Amino acid sequence: MTVLPYLVAVWIFLTGCYGLATSRNLIHAVGCLAVCQSATYVLLLAVGYRAGATAPVYSDIKPGSRPVVDPVVQALTLTDIVVGATVTALLLSLVMQISKRHGTVDPDELRELRG
């Protein structure tokens, strides 16, 4: 089954979307966004995989002696993780401000704008 890893990424992404749409708590929603994002890690790493290959690091293997997986998507995944972590931190601090100003973290109760 050569498409299974891609389907796993799709499944993780849709699970995160379901969580986001049905969330009753903003902290939970931020967690769901992180789940959505982890789908992109799975997808990127699946795209770069090469059967029987090792990590693209030549400190302990001779160049050319073994096939290596695609380093470009691994670097992209690293970027993805860093951006995801910082965005999560920023969103959580927004949630803290919402909780202080409105006294709730339920998105359904945050209907009108308040100054």
Place this chain on the structure above:
Amino acid sequence: MTRRLRMIVLALGGAGLAALFVAACFGMPGFGGDRHPYGDRAVHASLARRTANTISSVNFDQRAFDTLGEMSILFTSVLGTVVLLRQTRDEKRGRPQPQEVALPVRRYALVVLPVALVSGLYVIAHGQLSPGGGFQGGVVAATALHLLYLGADYRALERIRPIGVFEVGDALSASAYLVTGLAGVLAGTAFLANTLLPYGTFNTLSSGGTVPLLNAAIGMEVACAIVILLARFLDQAVEIEEDNGKR
């Protein structure tokens, strides 16, 4: 919109999205295939510039400009968190009381702290050789400091973690990255081009031209950024109280 209606809309949209995604999956190159043109070229370029860790070469040499953008995202989100989680007018700063720490926890935290800190610095320093680099090592080094909060108390952590110094360090390392990039322009090539320094001997600490420099700048930036972020969140949880004493 009622909850029921929302679930129906979600189910319809989700089913459509799932169908499109699955169709796309079957149109993709097979998993584990042997054709990776970009990967092969990246490996070739990395070896030509004597950087053993190809991923570091992609991040700090071939895509160094993108990493500058990534670093700016990190810097901006730290800035945003600092602004959002500042102490407001109706809040005051309490002094957290030291709590008794279980002896095994205290011993373990104090033994592991130096080991974790050195591992973090090792991972940063060997970013161009072995798996890891500035991003990963920075996180390890920054979180290692917080073992002191587990092992001792918040005041001990505050003593070894002067926030002002880390804020300056964050800004300095961000500008160090920019200055290294601009040095390439002054030397007559291009911004962030890795042609400034000799490439050195393959698989040694000083190999890879500007890769170790940019890697170190990122390591410092990430470590400072994580310390500042955690400090802001811990301040909210431990120190800052509303005026009526409620946390």
